[in-house]
Amino acid sequence: MHCLRRIDVFAAAVCVLGGAVWLLPGSSAFSTAGHTLGLNQRDVRLFNNFQDLSANDAIIEHPNWPGFTGAAVAIWKGAAEWGSLAHGDGTGDPTQPQVGSGGANFDATWQGYAPGVGSLTDNVISTFYASGGIVSMVEMVGATGWRIRFNEFYVWEDDPAGLGPGLDIQGLFTHEYGHALGLGHSTVNGSTMFSSVSGTGIASRSIEPDDIAGVQFLYGVAAATKPIITGVSVINSVLTVTGQNFAAQNNEVWFTRLYENPSGDPVVVSGLASTGGGSSIVLALPPDAGPGDVLVRVPGTSGAALSNAYPIDLPGCHASFVYCQAKLNSLGCTPSISGAGVPSASSGSGLVLSVSQVLNQVNGLFFYSTVGPAQSPFLGGLLCASPPLQRMGIGNSGGNPSAPASDCSGVFSADFNAWVASSGDPALVAGADVWVQHWSRDPGDPFTVSLSAAVTFALCP
Ligand SMILES: [Zn+2]
Structure with missing residues (x-):
């Protein structure tokens, strides 16, 4: 690994962080890297x-x-x-x-x-x-x-x-x-x-x-004037933030962005007045706010203008990510699973699960859990979803038509949002976490089974 501007090493000394060392009265011996974050x-x-x-x-x-x-x-x-x-x-x-x-x-x-x-x-x-x-x-x-x-x-x-x-x-x-x-x-x-x-x-x-x-x-030591949040409550999409040191006018409330955040910028509602001598801010919840943190920023640009981060529980969902490990198939290919699109309990389409690098012209199916992940030995590979397991419909991998199971040109895909709409599975509601893995035939394998890694996501409304 090339040593960039700053690099950290615990197991072996390759690069050392630079910067001045501050020896303060007492035993303090922290050092600084030469910057602060705005x-x-x-x-x-x-x-x-x-x-x-x-x-x-x-x-x-x-x-x-x-x-x-x-x-x-x-x-x-x-x-x-x-x-x-x-x-x-x-x-x-x-x-x-x-x-x-x-x-x-x-x-x-x-x-x-x-x-x-x-x-x-x-x-x-x-x-x-x-x-x-x-x-x-x-x-x-x-x-x-x-x-x-x-x-x-x-x-x-x-x-x-x-x-x-x-x-x-x-x-x-x-x-x-x-x-x-x-x-x-x-x-x-x-x-x-x-x-x-x-x-x-x-x-x-x-x-x-x-x-x-x-x-x-x-x-700087937390300023006496720094805004402090001591509580939040949500009733009918109206949020009340309780605390102290809020400005009379022009407060901002920052939220964690729902689903995923491409920029890092928080969801911000600005121009908010406080009541109760700076102890309460009431606002309508923005639709793109998700579960996470709330912060209040009063006018100013220093760290003393931003409050502590306070947890807020709102309905949430998130995009797919891959976990667990695929089993190497009989031709030495590693099945590759992915999920693309927004998981939704109501849209009826748009979350495409797919598995590539699987044998051509064989049958297979996706299966899933709404209970949790797993990592237990299973048919020569790993079971990545925790029972009880639900099976989706059987499909064929297609690919090279000349001879079944002769290469890794097969692909399976299924739209999970369509499955939510058609399956009637009562567990698949907004906010539900889902763990999905794929199983297919592999005649050359000792268990005659190929297993993918897995993806997990949480359903949006
Ligand atoms: Zn370090």
Whole structure:
């Protein structure tokens, strides 16, 4: 892996983060990378191309992290730990008493899923593959943005309790995001910004006094005038934001964008007045706001103008991403599954599932779960969806017509939105999570079966 402007190394020293080292009275030994992030660079998004099931198998939603599961929640928590105040009531991470420990004029806005890895300054997290060496890295950090990647060579873990042998997405992201917001490595062993981690990296989830001193040095201690959100409520699509220090006029309310966010920009409602001496803002929910965070911005451009990020639970949905692993077929091809289009409980068409690199002229079918993912041995490969399983209709792979099962020119496809409309499956309602895998015939395989990897998505209305 080529060393770009900033790169991070835990397992082997290849590149070292530069920047001045600040030795302050006491034992603080954080360092800075030479930049801070303005209010237009506070977005955090995930392109969820983690392949390990263990990276996306935490599927129980928590009220402080609404609408998301798996790696997304691990990333969200890692960013929120640097926030000015407890995120919601601060719970949801069994390894620390409170998420949200920065106490600075710094808060991130969680913007959910990105449609791709983005450019070096698009503030997107994703994975790459390099054989060994680098565990995770910041490819680029600066005032104009950043990009953070995790190495798929290693096994990654999303477990909120930090159980399991894989590296901890949340812990390592908390460290990498410290670089993004402007910190270098610390010389204090045990701080999140220390240059190495032991074990799976869980200890890095919780920022320590030296890290807190660092973010407060860069952004200032949370100002007494900084707006604070203490509660949100939604009744009939009218949102009431409760707190303090809201401006009399011209407040903005920021939302996480519904479905996926191509730009990173939050959904913003502007020009809002407050009542109750700056303690309440009432507004109509914008249609493109999804589950995630709400922030209030008062007039001004410094970090002190932006509130803490407060969780809000709204109906959600998300695009497809691939997980689990396909079985190599008898001709040495790896079936490739994908989903294209918006998953919808009502549209009747438009979410096309397809599997390529499968044998020609054989039968097969998609099957799915609405319960959860799985990764268990199954017919010489892996079962990637948790029973009970529902089968969709049988199709034929087509492709080269000359001789069945003679090459990998076959393709299966099916429109899942059409299946929702025709199947009558009562589980397929707006907001439902779906995990889909594909099975087909493979006469040359010991089990005579080919299995794809899997895709997961959540149905929009
Ligand atoms: Zn680092």
